[in-house]
Amino acid sequence: MNDARNEPVEGTEAQASQDSVFDRRRRLIGAVSGPVCALLVWFTPIEALSPEAHKLLAIMTLVCLWWICEPVPIPVTSLVGPTLCVLLDVVKMKEAFAAFANPTIFLFMGGFIIAKGMMVNGIDKRIAYGIMSMKWVGDNPRRIFLAIGLACMLCSGWISNTATAAMMFPIAIGLLDAIKDMMATKGKIINLATYKYATGLMLMTAYACSIGGVFTPIGTPPNIIMLGFLNEMCDIHIGFFQWMVWGFVAMVIYFVIAYLILSRMFPADVKHIEGANEFIGTKIKELGKWTRAQKNTMFAFLVAVVLWVTPGFLNIAFGSDSEILKVYNRVLPEGAVAMVGALLLFFLPVDLKHNKMTITWKQAVGGVEWGTLLLFGGGLAMGGMMYTTGLSGWIGEQIVNGMGGKPSELLLVAVFCVMSLLLSELTSHTAATNMIGPLAIGAALSAGFSPVPVAVGVALSASLGFMLPVSTPPNAIVYASGYVPITKMIKSGVYIDFIGIICVTIPVALFIVKMVMGIL
Structure with missing residues (x-):
């Protein structure tokens, strides 16, 4: 007999073929429409804009369309924008590319290297299997469902969402195989491709990885991008600890919503999964005892975390104007702390006789998502130039005027949250x-509001891409299993997306952020 898991593969390949046709058409449309629309903007008189802002608007039109349609890789487009700004005399070379050396870049780079060290040395698996092996989990399918989600969520707060999903995917598959084997011994043959619990477990694996990313500034790129825009455009610095406070609130409530919806939509039809404990126990035995490399990695990670959160406690203890806090932030900013944690991995020895350290340069280079860093730098560069040329202010005024001239802060945040969500589903x-960040901040400033709530709202909304396989890599990973019908992903994703925005994103952005900013 053929394995049931092989049955959906043909459908998956057919879907992949359709996606590739769609992608080719999308790239072709973008390759043509990008330059055409940019030229139309270039030759359209806009008296309210300075020549530099007008040129930048044309360049931004090209860049945004190419970011969406991807006729060239997204990181390449991120370099095209600043380069055109220099060639067309919008700004000087130094100003155009200064954002690529922004300290936040090094915060992200250090985070990537620490995360890679955790992955290559097996810390991520120890965390995941440790949660799965807790006594309260046992072989209860509902608790296993919850434990898989918790493991994904907690790991993805510090490790790439994609890497976490790739790590947890085979664990979830193994548990589903245990269910299948158990049912077979009872004379019941199930097809995992149509088994409700299998769909739910796959979706929980994907969604929890995206949800966990909102916890820390380095958890997912939108967080760090919006913090960079606030710093670049408004000279507002949000600390690591500050973000973690409202990120934790958002993460927990998002997770509860996802768990309740998925567990109701895809319930288990058994009370116990025979073989689940043995499966997890075998995996833990395979890990063996803690190695020197694992201990070193955990030490470096904890050093970074402690140094990241210390300013928050100093703020609470001594106040935001205290000299000790100012000195600490000057000597140990977040970017430098990230590099301290990353560099420790190269200096903590595993085997001095053979000059073996905790991580190799080759491993570290492979862990840094250079394309993401380029995209981040390009976005910061374009956002900074939009601010200095006055373009973001002009666009913000148009958006505010389109809302009636004096919109409420609630409406402003809600509009940009929905825009961010919908665009994140498609690209x-x-x-x-x-794309959305500079516009949201510009609109908030034009309306006379603090840009922090709308910036946080945009970042959180961008992590709620749950409806389509193309929305996030975790979605694509579980969809490739063949256990997740596209209609089920869309239906569950719609529920979680919009309940999340209404019940979590907007309240967190408007109220929790202001409360935390007031306290800290």
């Missing part, structure tokens, strides 16, 4: 944040 959430 890279990193590119979507780069």
Whole structure:
């Protein structure tokens, strides 16, 4: 007999073929429409804009369309924008590319290297299997469902969402195989491709990875991008600890919503999964005892985390104007702390005789998502130039006027949250944040509001891409299993997306952020 898992593969390949046709058409449309629309903007008189802002608007039109349609790789487009700005005399070379050396870039780079160290040395698996092996989990399918989600969520707060999904995917598959084997011994043959619980477990694996990313600034690119825009455009610095406070609130409530919806839509039809404990126990035994490399990695990680959160506690203890806090932030900014944690991995020895350290340069280079760093730098560059040329202010005024001239802060935040969500469903959430971020901040400033709530709202909304396989890599990973019908992903994703925005994103952006900013 053929394995049931092989049955959906043909459908998956057919879907992939259709997606490739769609992608080719999308790229072709973008390759043509991008330059055409940019030229139309270039030759359209806009008296309210300075010549530099007008040129930048044309360049931004090209960049945004290419970010969405991807006729060339997204990181390449991120370099096209600043380069055109220099060639067309919008700004000087130094100003155009200064954002690529922004300290936030090094915060992200250090985070990537620490995360890679955790992956290559097996810390991520120890965390995941440790959660799965807790006594309260046992072989209860509902608790296993919850434990898989918790493991994905907690890991993805510090490790790439994609890497977390790739790590947890085979664990979920193994548990589903245990269910299938158990049912077979009872004379019941199930097809995992149509089994409700299998669909739910796959979706929980994907969604929890995206939800966990909102916890820390380095959890997912939209967080760090919006913090960069606030710093670049408004000279507002949001600390690591500050973000973690409202990120934790959002993460927990998002997770509860996802768990309740998925567990009701895709319930288990058994009370116990025979073989689940043995499966997890075998995996833990395979890990063996803690190695020197794992201990070193955990030490470096904890050093970084402690140094990141210390300013928050100093703020609470001594106040925001205290000299000790100012000195600390000057000597140990977040970017430098990230590099301290990353560099420790190269200095903590595993085997001095053979000059073996905790991580190799080759491993570290492979862990850094250079394309994401380029996209981030390009987005910061374009956003900074939009601010200095006055373009973001002009666009913000048009948006505010379109809302009646004096919109409420609630309406402003809600509009940009929905825009960010919808665009993130159709293209890279990193590119979507780069496009929406400067507009949202510009509109908030034009309306006389603090830009922090809308910036946080945009970042959180960009992480809620749950409806389509193309929305996030975790979605694509579980969809490729063949256990997730596209209609089920869309239906569950719609529920979680819009309940999340209404019940979590907007309240967190408007109320929790202001409360935390007031306290800290």
